[in-house]
Amino acid sequence: MANLITTLDPASRAASRGWSDTTIRNVFVIPTVAFLIIFNVFPLLYSLGFSFTDFRASSKAPVNFVGFKNYINVLADPVIWRTFSTTLWYVIVSVTGQFIVGFGLALLLNRPLPFKGLLTTLLMLPMMLSPVVVGLFWKLIYDPSWGILNYALGLGPVAWLSDANLALYAVAITDIWMWSPFVMLLSLAGLSAVPKHLYEAASIDRAGKLYTFFRITLPLVAPILLIAVIFRTMEAFKTFDIAFVMTGQPAAELISSRLYKMAFQQWQTGPSSALAYIILIMVLCITNIYVKYLNKAKER
Amino acid sequence: MRKTMVSLLAGASFLALNSMAVHAQELTILWAEWDPASYLQELVNEYQAETGVTVTVETVPWPDFQTKLFTELNAQGSAYDMVVGDSQFLGAASTGGHYVNMTDFIAKHDLTKTMAPATMKYYSEYPGGSGQYWSVPLEGDALGWAYRKDWFEDPKEMEAFKAKYGYDLAVPKTFKELIDIAEFFHRPADNRYGAAIYSQNAGDAIVMGVENSVFAYGGSFGDYNTYQVSGLVNSPESIEALEDYRKLFTFGPPGWGNAFFAEVNTAMAQGQVAMGMNFFAFFPSLVNEATNPHAANMGFFANPPGPRGEDFAALGGQGISLISYSQNQEEAMKFLDWFVEEKTQKRWAELGGYTANAAILESEEFRKATPFNEAFFQTMFKVRDFWALPEYAELLTEAADTFYPYVVNGEGTAKETMDKLAATWVETLTAAGYAAK
Numbered sequence: 001m002a003n004l005i006t007t008l009d010p011a012s013r014a015a016s017r018g019w020s021d022t023t024i025r026n027v028f029v030i031p032t033v034a035f036l037i038i039f040n041v042f043p044l045l046y047s048l049g050f051s052f053t054d055f056r057a058s059s060k061a062p063v064n065f066v067g068f069k070n071y072i073n074v075l076a077d078p079v080i081w082r083t084f085s086t087t088l089w090y091v092i093v094s095v096t097g098q099f100i101v102g103f104g105l106a107l108l109l110n111r112p113l114p115f116k117g118l119l120t121t122l123l124m125l126p127m128m129l130s131p132v133v134v135g136l137f138w139k140l141i142y143d144p145s146w147g148i149l150n151y152a153l154g155l156g157p158v159a160w161l162s163d164a165n166l167a168l169y170a171v172a173i174t175d176i177w178m179w180s181p182f183v184m185l186l187s188l189a190g191l192s193a194v195p196k197h198l199y200e201a202a203s204i205d206r207a208g209k210l211y212t213f214f215r216i217t218l219p220l221v222a223p224i225l226l227i228a229v230i231f232r233t234m235e236a237f238k239t240f241d242i243a244f245v246m247t248g249q250p251a252a253e254l255i256s257s258r259l260y261k262m263a264f265q266q267w268q269t270g271p272s273s274a275l276a277y278i279i280l281i282m283v284l285c286i287t288n289i290y291v292k293y294l295n296k297a298k299e300r
Numbered sequence: 301m302r303k304t305m306v307s308l309l310a311g312a313s314f315l316a317l318n319s320m321a322v323h324a325q326e327l328t329i330l331w332a333e334w335d336p337a338s339y340l341q342e343l344v345n346e347y348q349a350e351t352g353v354t355v356t357v358e359t360v361p362w363p364d365f366q367t368k369l370f371t372e373l374n375a376q377g378s379a380y381d382m383v384v385g386d387s388q389f390l391g392a393a394s395t396g397g398h399y400v401n402m403t404d405f406i407a408k409h410d411l412t413k414t415m416a417p418a419t420m421k422y423y424s425e426y427p428g429g430s431g432q433y434w435s436v437p438l439e440g441d442a443l444g445w446a447y448r449k450d451w452f453e454d455p456k457e458m459e460a461f462k463a464k465y466g467y468d469l470a471v472p473k474t475f476k477e478l479i480d481i482a483e484f485f486h487r488p489a490d491n492r493y494g495a496a497i498y499s500q501n502a503g504d505a506i507v508m509g510v511e512n513s514v515f516a517y518g519g520s521f522g523d524y525n526t527y528q529v530s531g532l533v534n535s536p537e538s539i540e541a542l543e544d545y546r547k548l549f550t551f552g553p554p555g556w557g558n559a560f561f562a563e564v565n566t567a568m569a570q571g572q573v574a575m576g577m578n579f580f581a582f583f584p585s586l587v588n589e590a591t592n593p594h595a596a597n598m599g600f601f602a603n604p605p606g607p608r609g610e611d612f613a614a615l616g617g618q619g620i621s622l623i624s625y626s627q628n629q630e631e632a633m634k635f636l637d638w639f640v641e642e643k644t645q646k647r648w649a650e651l652g653g654y655t656a657n658a659a660i661l662e663s664e665e666f667r668k669a670t671p672f673n674e675a676f677f678q679t680m681f682k683v684r685d686f687w688a689l690p691e692y693a694e695l696l697t698e699a700a701d702t703f704y705p706y707v708v709n710g711e712g713t714a715k716e717t718m719d720k721l722a723a724t725w726v727e728t729l730t731a732a733g734y735a736a737k
Contacts, residue, residue, distance in 0.1 A: 057374045058392050059690060079701070144555030145491070145572065157488075162499075162557020164709045248501030248558050250704055264367045266694040267374075267392075 051273035058267035070274035080258065080275065087255040090172055090243075091236040097176035098232055102183025103225065109184070110191040120188075124181045131178065135245035138174040142246075167252035171243045175236065183228045190224035191217070222297045230290045237283050255279055326354045327632055329620070330369060331384040333359035336439050336581050339652040340384070346647070347638055353631060362560075363503050366693065373398040373623070381626040382635075384438050384618045388504070390426040392690040393621065399434045400622040400629065406433040409640050416440060419656035422685040423619035428524055435619030436636055437656035439581065442603075442679040443512045443614045444672065445478075446568055446586050447471070447575045449599040451485065460484075471601045475516050478575070478604055479544055482551040485574035494551030496567040496576040498560055501704040505560040507686065507696055508614050509577065510545050510703050515612035515684045516603055517541035521699075522725065524687060527736040529725045534718035541606070543714040546707050557708040568592065579616040580679070583672045584652055600672035602679045615683035617654065656680075691732045698724050 051070055055063045074080055109120055126134065141149050142160040150158050160170040194217060202212045240256035259279065263272035329344070331337045337359045344355035358380065360368045369383055373393065385393065393399045402424075406412060411433075412420050419437035426434055451457060452469055461469035465480050472478035482494030498509035511521065519538030522529040532538070549556065553572050556563075561582045568576045569585075569592040576586075585591045586598050603613035620639070622632050638644055645657040649666055654676065660666050667674045687695050702721045705711040729736030 058370050058396055060397055142555075145553055145570075157554035159555030159557065162555045162708060248704065249708075250501065250701065251709075261697055264371070266697055267370065268694070 047273045048277065050269055051271075051277055053270045055269045056267050057269045066270065070271045071278070074271055074275045074278060080255075082250075083253050083255045083258045086168060086251070086253060087237060087239075090168055090239065090252075090254060091233060093169065094172040094175045094179075094236045094239075095229060095232045097172065098180045098183050099225070099229060101176060101180035102228070103187045105180065105184040106187030106191055109188055123184060126178045127181045129178070131241040132245050134174060134178050135242040138170075138177075139246050142170055161247040162249060164249055164251035167247045167249035171239075171246055171252055174242055174246065175239065178242070179232060179235070183225075183232065186224050186228040187221060190221035193224075194220045219297075223294055226290060226294045226297060230287055230294070233286060233290065234283055237279070237286070325352060325631070326356070327381045327628055327635055328379065329355065329357045329382045329384060330372075330380040331357055331359055331618075332362045332365040334362065334581065335584060336653055337384075339648070340438075342651050343644070343648055343653065344635075347635060351634075351638075353635065355635060366503070373625075376625045378623075378625045378627050380623055381628050381632045382620050382622055384620045385435070386504075386618055387422045387615065387685050388688050388692040388696065390424075390434055391688045391692060394426050394432075394434045395690050398624055400624050401432060401434060402436065402622065403431065403433045405436070405633070405636065409637075411436065411640060414640075414642075414658060415656045416658045416661055416680050418615065418680060418683045419617065419619070422615055422683070422688070423617060423656070426688060428688075435621040436640055437617070438620040438639075438653075439617050440654040440656040440661070440676075440680055441579050441581045441615070441617030442676070442683045443508060443577055443616065444580050444583070444603060444675050444679055445575055445577055445601050446583060446672075447599050447601065448568075448571075448573075448594065448597055450594075450597040451574055452481075452599070457484075471599070472604045475513060475544065475604050475606050479547055479551075482548055482575060486551040488554070491572065493553045493567070493573045494575070495548050496552055496556070496559065496564045496573040497545070497548050498564070498577065499549060499552070499556055499704075499708055500558050500560040500563075501700050501708075503560070504686070504696055505700075506703050506707060507699045508616070510542060510699075510707070511684075511686060512577065512603055512614040513541040513545045513548075513606075514538050515614060516610060517544070517606035518608050518610035521686060527729055527734040529729065529736055530722045533722040533725065534715070537606075537608070539714045539718050542703070542706070542718060546710070546714065549707050565592075568598075569594065580672060580676045581616065581654060584670070587671055598671065600675045602675045602682075612682050612684050613679045615685040617656075689729075689732075689734075691728065694728050694732075695725060698728060 052065060052067060053063045054066050054070075105123060109116060109123075113119065129137075139161065141147050144150060144157040144159045147160075149160070150156065158166070160166050198216050198220075199212065202216055207215070238256055239254055240260060243252060243254050244257050244260070255275075256279075259272055259275050262268045262275060329340070331340065337357050341357040344357060348354050366386070366389070369385065369389070370392070372379055373396065390399075394401075406420075406424065411424075415437050419440050420433070421428070423437045424433045424435045426432060452471070458469045461481075461484050464484065467477075469481065469484075472481055478495075484494070485492060486494035498505040500506060514521065514537075517537045517540055519535055519541050520532040521538075522532050552559070553567055559567075561578050564576045564578045565582055565585055567573045571594050583600060587595050589595045592598070605611040620636070622629060622636070626632060639648075642657065642659070645655045645660055649655040649657075649660055649669070655661065655666075661677055661680060667677050686692065689695070699721060702717055702724065706714065706717040726736045
């Protein structure tokens with residue numbers, strides 16, 4: 001009987017335990033789809049509608065259809081373009097930093113080390129913290145009067161968060177500190193999945209360490225690294241909390257902070273919905289490029 | 301079985317009715333998270349002891365206060381019965397139908413006569429001069445200054461100051477003197493700085509700070525009745541005020557580009573600065589030995605007049621309004637009846653709240669109650685406020701975004717900054733349907 005059950009397809013196995021297809025659909029599938037429609041699809045379409053109107057959530061004034069006016073105004077606003085270019089530079093600095101630090105740590109942890117488990121756990125702590133807590137914590141570290149960073153580096157009163165030239169990098173460093181462990185974790189999973197016999201074969205062929213790294217390790221880990229980069233790019237593009245609590249410097253204002261100001265401080269619901277859609281399209285485009293590379297890497 | 305069911309139903313009905321009755325005996329007030337909210341909780345506990353009605357003061361951090369309140373109001377939620385809201389909220393909240401019109405309540409209690417005129421004008425009336433009131437002044441507040449008495453009274457410092465500036469070192473009689481004093485005490489090599497002022501580009505921080513000097517210099521943020529902006533926001537007086545605010549900023553501690561009330565008090569408590577500009581509501585912690593080791597050396601003064609003798613300061617403070625969607629409006633009105641009684645107002649002042657009751661404010665007892673009450677009293681009769689239109693948040697954000705690059709980063713000139721702001725505001729006001737010019 002046990003053998004018979006294991007050879008059945010999943011639906012039949014569930015049915016044999018008393019779960020019919022209909023029950024599974026009713027208990028799991030319908031609530032999930034309903035949840036997604038109510039909380040994801042519906043608001044998404046509703047806000048798409050708002051983006052073509054002059055609706056203000058704070059006002060009871062009649063709502064008028066304005067066509068693409070909100071999109072045109074948003075795209076013609078130099079402040080929006082400034083925050084877009086700031087965000088793009090922030091994403092490049094932050095994700096590159098996370099990639100280098102995270103992958104470097106993974107390579108380090110992929111070799112025999114004393115207390116490796118404890119070390120891995122400790123390294124993962126930053127990403128378990130709330131971004132707001134991390135932001136406030138680093139704000140103290142960066143403080144020019146009593147912050148430990150300037151003291152430790154012997155820099156004098158460098159105003160990391162209020163200097164227009166430094167603020168963005170200061171926020172990016174904080175993001176790197178927080179999210180490098182995420183890249184490290186995925187890289188570690190990828191590294192541990194590389195078959196050992198490939199290294200043995202390379203060793204027999206007297207391949208050098210660099211050659212082994214670029215010809216065996218990197219190609220095999222690349223797909224998972226790309227997944228890490230996709231996740232981190234999407235998240236970095238949406239960064240709000242860390243930057244919002246750390247600095248008010250316009251030179252470090254990210255697109256999410258500008259969106260928050262428009263939507264919830266100025267209550268420009270129509271234009272802010274348009275901006276949100278523009279951001280969504282941009283993130284989708286960037287992600288699409290990565291996914292194409294990911295597919296290519298997998299094919300190899 | 302039938303008996304059991306009947307008993308259960310009766311019990312359930314009793315519990316339901318009872319819970320509804322209990323529900324009606326609870327009131328919730330929303331306010332920002334700061335010391336006066338704790339004082340208000342203490343006060344309403346006394347109301348609870350008198351009447352049995354539980355009143356809870358729920359607080360939200362200042363930067364999120366406006367967002368949280370309007371999110372709730374826009375959703376027409378009944379989570380809060382009353383709100384202690386900023387004066388700028390009046391336009392949006394009253395025209396949006398979120399606040400209950402309290403004109404009859406104000407007339408019934410004759411509050412236009414008993415409360416300080418500025419508080420009725422700015423915390424309660426909208427539109428200006430309309431005679432329509434939307435709140436009861438609860439916490440009077442304005443920007444004032446704290447200073448280090450021991451530094452000011454040090455004979456060596458006094459001698460050096462007189463030698464450099466040609467007049468005695470004392471509480472500044474004009475804004476220009478205040479700048480001289482800040483410059484005099486600005487000694488970065490000794491970790492000692494001139495003045496701590498608002499610079500944060502969030503909420504109303506930097507705008508309140510600039511406003512304080514613009515009003516003192518005889519400048520203006522526009523004509524709130526005619527919507528004229530050009531020539532007022534960028535008048536020579538407003539431009540000079542902004543220039544001097546930037547000057548004051550340069551006499552602040554290093555990295556002073558993200559400072560609001562907490563940072564100003566911290567700088568004072570750490571003995572870093574000679575003077576600190578802050579709302580009076582934040583001064584109690586400066587005279588508390590537990591939070592400020594220099595508490596004994598703290599002095600306070602009202603915002604000094606500008607170079608042409610104009611004498612104004614930026615208004616803070618809030619009024620308490622009844623939310624239209626509250627399920628407990630009748631009970632809330634009873635609470636407000638109690639709150640405006642003279643004895644309650646007196647008790648409110650004793651607990652640390654800044655009453656707006658003119659008689660109490662003017663009393664010797666109040667003015668001598670703390671080292672800063674006299675300055676507060678002087679200030680509350682010379683205050684001016686920001687726009688209170690429904691579009692105030694856009695005007696505020698635009699002002700902050702325009703001031704910050706000049707004040708903190710030193711980009712451009714004061715004239716370019718004010719010209720830019722005037723043009724932006726004309727555009728925003730015109731787009732909103734006002735005949736701005």
